[in-house]
Amino acid sequence: MHSPKKVIYLDYAATTPVDPIVVEAMLPYLGPEGCFANPASVSHAAGRSAREAVENARAQIAGLVGAQPEEIIFTSGATESDNLALQGVMHCCHGGKGHLVTEKCEHKAILDTAHALEDDGHSVTYLTPQPDGRILPAQVADAIREDTRLVSIMLVNNEIGVIQDIAAIGAECRKRGVLFHVDAAQGAGKVPINLAELQVDLMSFSGHKLYGPKGIGAFYVRKSPEVRLDACMHGGGHERGFRSGTLATHQIVGMGKAFEIARERLAADATHNRVLTQRLRDGLMKLGGVHINGPEEAHRAGHILNLSFDDIVSDTLLYLLTDVAVSTGSACSSASRAPSYVLKAIGLSDERARSSLRLSVGRFTTEQDIDHAIEHISAAVTRLRSMAPRAKAG
Amino acid sequence: MAESPFRPLSGAVQEHLAHPRNTGPWPTELAHLTRVAGEAGSRTSGAFVRFYLALEAGQIRGVRYEVLGGPSLMAAASWLSECICNKRASPDQVPPGMDIARELELERSEHGMALLVEDAVLQVLKQAGNGRISKQGS
Numbered sequence: 001m002h003s004p005k006k007v008i009y010l011d012y013a014a015t016t017p018v019d020p021i022v023v024e025a026m027l028p029y030l031g032p033e034g035c036f037a038n039p040a041s042v043s044h045a046a047g048r049s050a051r052e053a054v055e056n057a058r059a060q061i062a063g064l065v066g067a068q069p070e071e072i073i074f075t076s077g078a079t080e081s082d083n084l085a086l087q088g089v090m091h092c093c094h095g096g097k098g099h100l101v102t103e104k105c106e107h108k109a110i111l112d113t114a115h116a117l118e119d120d121g122h123s124v125t126y127l128t129p130q131p132d133g134r135i136l137p138a139q140v141a142d143a144i145r146e147d148t149r150l151v152s153i154m155l156v157n158n159e160i161g162v163i164q165d166i167a168a169i170g171a172e173c174r175k176r177g178v179l180f181h182v183d184a185a186q187g188a189g190k191v192p193i194n195l196a197e198l199q200v201d202l203m204s205f206s207g208h209k210l211y212g213p214k215g216i217g218a219f220y221v222r223k224s225p226e227v228r229l230d231a232c233m234h235g236g237g238h239e240r241g242f243r244s245g246t247l248a249t250h251q252i253v254g255m256g257k258a259f260e261i262a263r264e265r266l267a268a269d270a271t272h273n274r275v276l277t278q279r280l281r282d283g284l285m286k287l288g289g290v291h292i293n294g295p296e297e298a299h300r301a302g303h304i305l306n307l308s309f310d311d312i313v314s315d316t317l318l319y320l321l322t323d324v325a326v327s328t329g330s331a332c333s334s335a336s337r338a339p340s341y342v343l344k345a346i347g348l349s350d351e352r353a354r355s356s357l358r359l360s361v362g363r364f365t366t367e368q369d370i371d372h373a374i375e376h377i378s379a380a381v382t383r384l385r386s387m388a389p390r391a392k393a394g
Numbered sequence: 395m396a397e398s399p400f401r402p403l404s405g406a407v408q409e410h411l412a413h414p415r416n417t418g419p420w421p422t423e424l425a426h427l428t429r430v431a432g433e434a435g436s437r438t439s440g441a442f443v444r445f446y447l448a449l450e451a452g453q454i455r456g457v458r459y460e461v462l463g464g465p466s467l468m469a470a471a472s473w474l475s476e477c478i479c480n481k482r483a484s485p486d487q488v489p490p491g492m493d494i495a496r497e498l499e500l501e502r503s504e505h506g507m508a509l510l511v512e513d514a515v516l517q518v519l520k521q522a523g524n525g526r527i528s529k530q531g532s
Contacts, residue, residue, distance in 0.1 A: 311462065312462070313440050313462060313463050313464055315464045315465065316411075316463065316464050316465050316468060319403065319411060319465050320411070339440075349438070350438050350439070350440065351437060351438055351440070354440040386417070386418075387414065387417055387459075387460060387461055387468070388460060388461070388462050389433075389437070389442055389443075389444050389460035389461070389462055390460065393431035393433065393444055393446075
């Protein structure tokens with residue numbers, strides 16, 4: 001039996017623990033005896049050492065995704081990278097108002113930025129996904145207009161795990177001369193990415209989704225054909241002028257190391273995750289009245305599982321799951337609980353959306369964790385169902 | 395994923411969530427009594443409660459409820475079930491929703507849940523008063 005103090009962590013899609021190897025890699029870049037100098041201070045050896053560490057990390061990140069190191073810019077996270085992509089392109093070169101195409105299930109970092117662009121006078125098309133969450137390349141093609149500047153579609157959805165066909169979507173964009181941005185925060189290290197072959201112009205990455213530290217991200221900007229975009233942060237012209245600000249060497253080193261490990265472990269991690277989510281799915285399906293939300297396995301990232309449970313509200317289930325860390329897709333709003341906008345966008349009813357849980361596994365999840373989670377979740381669901389309304393009074 | 399404003403629950407709500415009152419099968423000594431049902435809310439909105447009152451000579455001898463909703467609704471149903479048990483089957487014995495909310499220290503945004511359970515019990519009493527007795531409840 002699990003020690004009651006240990007929480008079973010099944011929220012890897014929200015964030016991951018920093019890999020101990022990454023922690024070790026970061027430590028030499030902190031403290032007075034460490035390599036703490038400003039990487040921009042290349043006038044002295046200490047600064048040059050820090051610079052070298054940054055460039056090494058840049059190459060490590062590029063190595064996972066098939067990019068050139070000089071195409072990788074460091075930011076504070078995928079949210080900043082997403083903002084830089086959308087605002088940088090749409091505001092670029094004082095080109096007047098333009099059109100952006102994205103989809104309804106994107107992360108809020110994209111959707112909120114898109115709304116802000118609309119407030120600014122740009123127009124945005126939000127594509128409706130198929131019932132399994134996928135966006136068809138033809139949908140993107142049909143949405144592109146003469147004034148479309150950018151298409152932004154995420155690689156892997158953070159709630160339902162659907163993998164978008166960014167190769168085909170990128171081809172449609174390139175055919176029409178429209179820039180294509182991909183939020184790969186959830187997908188990097190989970191599905192193979194080769195930017196040398198993909199027709200993707202901009203891509204966002206997150207450090208903390210891949211066993212790196214929080215507060216650091218990366219942004220891919222294609223060099224050829226060249227991509228023009230305006231910087232959002234000014235003050236020194238760092239990172240090819242795209243993102244000013246002193247680089248956080250220790251975080252960059254951490255992210256680089258995390259991406260290097262992910263490259264080595266890509267297949268092994270994918271298998272590990274898939275086996276565990278299948279075990280979790282099979283164990284919970286035994287409850288009956290359990291539904292998988294989103295795509296079938298072939299189109300779903302192996303680490304995410306979104307399930308709905310009949311006759312419960314998942315907010316209450318969460319409070320009962322004191323030993324299991326999972327999340328729901330619902331957000332509370334004033335007196336009513338708004339169901340997950342992602343689940344609503346793929347056509348689920350309010351009831352089904354409100355009864356959903358997102359479970360996500362990772363490198364440090366064990367089979368024992370899964371079995372104990374099944375035990376705890378099953379007990380909590382059974383308990384709530386015992387109090388649930390019957391179809392009719394009586 | 396967007397941060398859910400997952401609010402901490404009051405001690406009173408946590409207590410009722412951990413130890414809900416008046417759940418499970420009816421005690422055998424109440425099996426012979428008339429039971430009346432009433433409900434409020436809707437399943438599609440994610441907040442629904444149905445109360446069953448076992449009545450005898452104008453008194454509420456037993457209470458059971460079915461609930462689909464968040465922690466506040468579940469706690470409110472549990473709290474009210476305990477409050478009205480063995481009271482006179484009369485609307486004036488049902489605490490107003492705002493009193494329930496105060497007792498449970500519900501956040502303002504959750505006060506509606508307390509009003510919902512009040513409505514459900516008042517509905518039961520209305521049914522009982524109109525002589526509309528449903529089939530014997532759970």
